[in-house]
Amino acid sequence: MTSRLSRIPRSDALDNRERILEAARALFATEGLNVPLREVARRADVGPATLYRHFPTKEILATEAFADQMRVCHDVVDGGLADPDPWHGFCSVIERICELHARDRGFTAAFVSTFPRAVDFTAGRDYALRAIAELAGRAKEAGNLRHDFVLDDLVLMLMANNGIQATSTAARVAASRRFAAFVIQAFQAAPEQAPLPPVARLALVLPGMTL
Known part of the structure; x- marks a missing residue:
């Protein structure tokens, strides 16, 4: 006893x-x-x-x-795979993954890093990437996703999304949504000029600076 x-x-x-x-x-x-x-x-x-x-x-x-974030990540990609429209599912994954990573800078760093002693995290990341690869393949077959898209483009997107500097988490998430919209148009086989989400005020942009 x-x-x-x-x-x-x-x-x-x-x-x-x-x-x-x-x-x-x-x-x-x-x-x-x-x-x-x-x-x-x-x-x-x-x-x-x-x-x-x-x-x-x-x-x-x-x-x-990051166990909870990884579970959410899995739910996101599983939801994308379950969508009968592969392009809609792919876009949903991009949008939700960008927001998830925008809310937690450390999760992005862990996701794109190699953790040789963190077997569970590596397995979870590999599962998410394989699911996205499968979804991307379906979107390509449907003619919506550009044929030269590769998973490295997704990692590049996450790294760029992680570089967003904003005055608050809310502003960073808003900027991430706009960034995701740009990325989706870039990934689309025949880009459409769809309206973008609202502009977010970023740390490096001074008041009064416009194009």
Whole structure:
């Protein structure tokens, strides 16, 4: 009985783990993956040793911190695959993936990075990419997606989307929606001049500057 109880995490250990994850999600979302683990520990109000006891590497911490985002990502691509119109499904994936990544800068960095010690995250990313590749193939067969589209273009899109600098998360999401509209037109076999989403105020654009 004593041996079995010793293997059950204490409530304070569970509390520490949740605080670390909460701090990591907040910092990764706003600052990206370059945040030092020491800062994560400080935000979580735990010592570095406690953090490393729960998460020996940043890869393991990121895998746990982004588990919910990865599940949402899977739901997005599964929804696209289920759409009877492959082009509509493909566009929906682009729009929703851009917004998901715009809300969390760290998730984009993790998604496009190679985490050799984070097997679960790599598997989840590979699943999403394979699903998008299948959806892209269907959209090409339907004649809607340009024939020279490759998955590297998707990664390039995510990296560009991650580079959006805005004054707030809401502004970044609004800018991301407009960016996604541009990208969809670029990916379309016969681009249509569809109306774009509203312009978002970005950090590098000064008031009064117009074209």
